[in-house]
Amino acid sequence: MESKIFQEFLSRRGLKLTKERMSVLRQIFSIHGHFDPEHLYLSIRDSDMKASRASVYRTLNLLVESGLVERITRSDKGNVYEHTYGHRHHDHMICTACGEVIEFFSEHLEDLQKMICEQHQFAGTTHTLEIRGNCKACQKRKK
Template structure:
């Protein structure tokens, strides 16, 4: 987290951009968010404490986070772009509940091993991958 803040600061300097109160507020809120917030979710969360920060600023700042590498844009098919903090360097995949929108992270070494094998069989060298499992979570499965 401290690392990400530093990285963002350096990016701003490198690009000749400015440090502003809003950017600090948004960065703090983003790093504090445990989930994968969409622009709107983060905006609403921030608004509680800082009612003057506008949606457009949150939107633009999240783009900056993605540009400088401390966040990644993700699209889980609910029609909203979500931002995931990359600082936590360990790769993980996602379980997404299509009923309630819950997102769980997981990692599975065996699956990764099999992916390597598949790639090897096809002569590929894997640089990265994306695995998303869509379905219903425990709570939603119970309901009709």
């Protein structure tokens, strides 16, 4: 299913769905959760598929443009991505004590952001909301 969407995206730009691009796509969609380019590359290298580091990066950028993959954050050690097909958009709460990541979604929040963009005549395409603090467990533990 993802490959069909990617296929379409590529041909709309006169690009081809090659073996290497297929490798990257399949590997990404076989991963559950977040990943970074280097690990993605290594996991492809260690499988029966193949693609150079350059191709992994190039394909990753195409996938982001196609909307199938999203860049979640830019850490000081590089970018982190996740695939979004079949996933609803969501935001994150991050516990600064234990590192737990809680996903959440609020339609109301999304609407509000849309309104704010309109007010500023800004054409928003994506957003990242990251709330940092302490999760339930860590609040208790601190007492």
